[in-house]
Amino acid sequence: MKRLTLLSACLFLFITTTAALNVSINQSTTTLNPGTTAQLGEILLVPENETATLTGVTTSGIPFDVTYLPNQTLIQNATRMNISAAVPDGAAPQSFTGSATLVFQNRSSESVPVELTVNRSRSWAVNRTPLKHNVSVASTGILGNVSIKNTGNVPVTLSVNLTGNISQVLEDVRNEVTVYPGNADTLQLEYDVDRDQEFGPLTGRLSFQDETRNTSLNLSTVVEDTIPPRLDTTEFPDVMATQELTATVYAADNLEVGRVLANVSYVTTEQVGNSTTSVNETHETMSFRKRGHAWTATLDDTSRPGNYTVTGVIIDTAGHRVNFTDQFTISPLDGIDTLGNITFPTRRYDTEAKLPLGALKVDTPITINLTYFDKELDGDDENWDVAIVTENDGKKYFTPDDRSVTVDEEGPVELYVYSDTSGRFNGELVFDGVDSHIPIPSTSFDGRFTEWAQPQDWAFDMFRQNYECLAVQSDVREKAGWDCSTFIPATAIPTDSTLAQEADLLVPQSQKDEVIQPLETNIAELQTSLLISHVVIAILVLALFSGGAFAWYLVRIYPGHYFVWLKDTERWVR
Structure with a gap:
């Protein structure tokens, strides 16, 4: 039992031996919550024709700090003394009955009863540390800590609920917390930001609730995209002049590529005074459009043959940039x-x-x-x-x-x-x-x-075979003619012959020996006969011509000419 001395130890109280002192208590409050200090009531001291010296007040039966005010030691008139009690955090719910004893100098002590009941309290408090202001995509860490303290005197179980888009990056937040009297628990807010998490502010509320009340904390942070876009490859094909050039840039980003631009230039010469210098001349600026996973653009002017240089940039939605270069050639048109x-x-x-x-x-x-x-x-x-x-x-x-x-x-x-x-x-x-x-x-x-005569269908026999020829009509002379066919029985082909033996298949050897040789002989004889006939005809024609000429001479010329033979000159003279 704690004893609080409200009056100094040197307090003197002057009273007569026959004097009287009335002491009573008026207790207005008998119940307190843990962790609170409250006035329980007041003690009334009424002296009768005397003064009293109060040397101290002791409390029994109450296991908490009890104070008595004012600190007045000399009691001459009716005095009211306030009595207060302080119940510590976590004090168990319980009822107490005690007394306050007033000790006087040169007279007996006076006691008054004091009652106190500690209520059943489900009191708790939530606080958080400052949160991390910025977090990066593709990163993990601790956003902050939240402390839950039990300021009551019974265990409390709180349900925890996280709302808002900040939940996209916070993981494994417990949905229930139990805290015992006088203790505290800590929630560690761990974040895990995906690579493709959209950048920008994230907000939310972390709510705690039990049977008696609920409270919430505001949470916020900003996701920053620190990853630049990735260039996979570029395609700027060579083309002939005046032909369409479609360029393709394959690029990706953890979030999204925002723009792709390219400047196309060529080297030209410039006369400066007496010297010639090479300068890069801008030909065209290309702005690309997204086509699935690629970005494409068309070069508008391809009329000038030459070599070209491309200087481009890829910009993601967060503003990060990646540069690229390429080259292509426009050759003279060969269309x-x-x-x-x-x-x-x-x-x-x-x-x-x-x-x-x-x-x-x-x-x-x-x-x-x-x-x-x-x-x-x-x-x-x-x-x-x-x-x-x-x-x-x-x-x-x-x-x-x-x-x-x-x-x-x-x-x-x-x-x-x-x-x-x-x-x-x-x-x-x-x-x-x-x-x-x-x-x-x-x-x-x-x-x-x-113009020429059109072929007609025709059939003939050769090598004891019958050939049927169908006329092939065409407006092209080289393609007009006959398509001939015959049937040769297998019995007419020697056993050692094959289909690959050229004309032997069409003209069996037996027929060659039997037909071709006599035919060749006949042709030779015919050629000889024709030659003799030609010679005979030529002689007959010559004779006929000569006879005619001679007859004409005899009839028309000879009668007017007379000749004599001159032996000396051996010639005829007229």
Whole structure:
């Protein structure tokens, strides 16, 4: 039991031996909560015709600090003394009955009863340390600590609830905490920020609740993106002049790539005074668009052949930058393949002749000029037409007034010639491309239109086999003819023959020996007979001519001529 002395030890109280002192207590409060100090009431001292000296007040039966005020030692008149008690944190719930004893000098002590009950208290407090203001993506750590202290006198179990987007980075926050009287527990707020966590402020509330009340703490931090974007590769292909150049940049970021830009430049020379210096000339700035996991852009101007340098930058949404460089070449345009000379096969007139002229390898305008044609286009007596044929545009005719045709789409190009009469023809084509196109060689062409008898179906026997020939009709003379076939039984082929033995399959050896040799003999005899016949005919013709000449001489000339033989001169003279 604690004893509190409110009056000094040297207090003197002067009273008469016959004097009286009335002491009573008026207790207004009998219950207190742990961790509180409260006034319980007051003690009333009333002296009767005397003064008293109070030397001290002791408390029994109350296990807490009890104070008595004011600190008055000389009691001359009615005096009120306040009595207060301080219940410490964690004091167990319990009721106490005690007394306050007032000790006087030169007289007996006086006691008054004191009652005190410690309430059942579920009191607790929550506090936190300052939180970390910034956290980085792809990082872990401690955001801060929260302390839960039990200031009551019974165990408390609190439910814990975290709300707000800050929960995206806080992990393993306990959902329940039990704290015993006089103790405290600490929640450690651990964060784990993913690599792809969106940067920016995060806020939330951490709430605690039991049966009696709830309280909450505000939480906040800022996620910072400290990771720059990543460049995987760049593609700036070489192209021919005037052709589309599509560039691709493959880049990624832990969050998102925001922009991709590139400056395209080339080296040119600049005259400064008497010297020439090389300078980088900006050609074009390219702004890329996102296409899935890639960024693409098209170079607008590809008309100038040359070597180009690319200087680019990748910027993520947090503003981090990564630079890149690349190079590409624009070569002179080579947009068409042509044939140097074209010879049309002989065709039947009044039909269309068409042969490949070449092919456009890319979309580019090519002007084809008919610089020479030895026939009159659309003439009065003969009708000659020359045209260029493409898949998309069909025929484009050359005319007497316009001997130029333009083609511009990738694909094959054909030369078309038509005539409704027989005759040979030839001409020349000259090609013109855009300024950046390489020189294109000219093409000469020639051919012939004519007429011939069409083949008819025919059958004949040879080598004891019957051949059937079907007529093959064609407007091209070289393709017109006969398609002949026969049947040779296997019994006619020697056992040691195979299909690969060339003509032996078609003409068995037995038939060769039997037929071919006599045929060759007959042909030789026929050739000899023909030669003799030719000689005989020639002699007969010569004789006939000579006889006729002689007869004419006798009839027309001889009668007017007389000759005499001169022996000395050995000649006839007239």
